Amino acid sequence: AARSVLICGKSIADLVCLTPYELLRFVQSLNQNSRRKEVIRPILQELMPKLEFLEKAGLSYLTLDRSVDTLSGGEAQRIRLAAQVASPLRGVAYILDEPTIGLHPHDNKNLLKLLHDLRDKGNSVIIVEHDEETIRQAEHIIDLGPGGGTNGGRVVAQGALEDILRNPTSLTGSALRSRSLLPARTSRPLAGCQHLTVRGARQHNLRNIEARFPLARLTVVTGVSGSGKTTLVRETLLAAVQQRLGRVWSPPGEHDALLGAEAIKRAVEIDQSPIGSTPRSIPATYVGIYDSIRRLFAGVPEARMRGVSQARFSFNVSGGRCEKCLGQGTVKVAMNFLPDLYVVCDQCHGKRFNDETLQVLLHGKNIAEVLAMTIEEACLFFEAVPAIYKPLSIMNRMGLGYLALGQPSPTLSGGEAQRVKIAAELCGNDHGSTLYILDEPTTGLHISDIPKLMEVLQELVDRGNTVVIIEHNLDVISQADYLIDLGPAGGDRGGRIVAQGSPKDIAFRQHPRSVTARYLRHYYEQTVTNT
Incomplete structure (x- = not known):
């Protein structure tokens, strides 16, 4: 019975299958009809701000009928935040834990504007965050430290951004003052390099693309939220290599061919899942x-x-x-x-x-x-x-020196668990020819910990392994040998390779459809200014 009620030929079942972007365009077209305006105005006044928030928060690619248990933590948090945007409440304290997780700098900029809008309504916004731009836009910063674990738990600095920058004991202030924490390096040469190639990838929103990943190099896959990064790297590349190695957990995403995989002897995804489920795992x-x-x-x-x-x-x-x-x-x-x-x-x-x-x-x-x-x-x-x-x-070199040897695994954060896994790989009898996949390894990492992470990932590459990272952090992107940028937008408007090459080539050559190129160019210009 519910499906028999139609609005402009669409039932409620049709509408919940749309993305926020598609539904927003649909309701905007309804609003243009003068006969309907008065009837639907109260509904649209509540609905449209939420849809606009979902789009600006980098969630325009999600269908509205998506199961909640398939959402990432960052996606779920931003959806809950969308429910508050149209709320008339004032004097509310909103507490967010790393809302920028999974966001491209372009989407992050929109999210910060929306958080400012919440503040301007008379609310307080408290954020636990490591993202540099979010920290810079805060009106009051509380910096805890000076280290982690037993070496932390103290307020080492608080106040406006200028107060943090002037504080000599603040690691955050030191990292914000200069990008010298990152080691200067030249990308490894790509000429004559063999490649691991996925041809004709068309799973989900991928548009029959051919992606080439240079072997024994560090490749970073970038793109705005929903552009197809996870589909390409985890669901297609990793799954196809695992299938070839005879270790299939799920069939790979639709593609025509996988070339160059004979050079890969092992494939490992180093994620942020716990290293054990009981206190006996340490x-x-x-x-x-x-x-x-x-x-x-x-x-x-x-x-x-x-x-x-x-x-x-x-x-x-x-x-x-x-x-x-x-x-x-x-x-x-x-x-x-x-x-x-x-x-x-x-x-x-x-x-x-x-x-x-x-x-x-x-x-x-x-x-x-x-x-x-x-x-x-x-x-x-x-x-x-x-x-x-x-x-x-x-x-210890990876910044885990504060952890206890016998610390129960369930008490480790996702970032700590991931770094322990990387350490285990470096400790093993590594003879190269391994494909390592990492999805946003900087999640939960302080700015000063990123150079430590990149140092050990570069060491894995130096041993002859191939490392592929999905990442939005510009510090990590700048350290890549090769960059694959997907876009130009999310959902049905994404799924294409809009730029590929070395980070500096992408930053300073013409790539009009690449949002990443614009932010990367600004990053390099700021780096020169700060040094």
């Missing part, structure tokens, strides 16, 4: 050093005298672990109709092991004390053990 186990630590403990005279094996120093099996909490350090308390509560185990006091195990000491430290060390502290403690020191030094 960074030390993920990078493969915990077995070596347990062997060291099992080899000390006290352990040999007691006949203790290395299995006793594992909290995954009975024997050395605390049996009350089963080696987790916490005990779950069921709260019936409320979420479960986790409290520190009153038997081991969070140490995870029983008293007998804790009596075995390595250089004066028991196993619980070693796991409580930060990675930075552990680097000094295990400096004479190369098998342990090398992975620790890599993680």
Whole structure:
């Protein structure tokens, strides 16, 4: 019955299949009909601001019937924000956690204008953010630090942008003052380079494109939100390579051919998903050093005298672990109709092991004390053990020195989990010929951490691997050997390659359809000015 009611030949089922851009154009055409104006005016006054917000917030490519569980965190947050745009409420405090996630600088500019509009209505807008432009436009900045983890938790600077820039102890201020944090580098040569080529890609909104990814190079795929980046890189390229390697989880997106894949021996997506789902999963186990630590403990005279094996120093099996909490350090308390509560185990006091195990000491430290060390502290403690020191030094170099060796994996942020995964790859027996895929690796990273991330990604490339990144951050884009820019817009208006080449070629040559080119040119000009 509902489908039998039509507006200009369209039922409600037809309308919810449209994107915000398409529905906005449809309702604008209705408003031009003088006979309908008076009837539909109250509806349009509520509907149009929300549709305009979705379009300006970089969500014009989403269909209105899209399932909520398929949305990214950034998309879901901006949709919730759209519901507030037309609200007459005043004096509301809006708290947003990294609303710029997944946004191209062009879309970010529109989002910031909309946030200013919310402020101008008499509301307060509080944002947790690392994006440089968002920080620069804030009227009041609170900078926490000076480091992460146990080295943080203090207010090192607060005030207007000028106050942060003048503060000598603020890492944020230092990063905003100059781009010298990024190492100057020249793109690797592309002449004579072999390529991994996806031919005839046409999944979703891709327009039968041919994308060439140079092997043993760092390629960044850019484009406004909804232009087809994820469809090309993850759903088509990665899935097609996995299929060729015989590791198929899902069929690749529609395409005609994959060329040059014989040079790839392994394909890995390094995402921001947790490295483990239980408290027993810790960074030390993920990078493969915990077995070596347990062997060291099992080899000390006290352990040999007691006949203790290395299995006793594992909290995954009975024997050395605390049996009350089963080696987790916490005990779950069921709260019936409320979420479960986790409290520190009153038997081991969070140490995870029983008293007998804790009596075995390595250089004066028991196993619980070693796991409580930060990675930075552990680097000094295990400096004479190369098998342990090398992975620790890599993680420390990546800005993870504040993490505890035994920190439960579920407590790591997405960015921390991703960097632990990258460290594990660098620690492995890497012989090149691996394809690494990363989707927005700078999510959740402070400006000062981006150079550390890029340093290790460049190291992966130097080993003969191919790294492909989907990214909007201009610091990362500028470090690429090759750039593929999709557009010119999102949804049905995207899916084309509007520019490709080295970052500087794209920035300073004529690419009229590339939005990225304009922002990249401005980035390089600002870099020269700041230096």
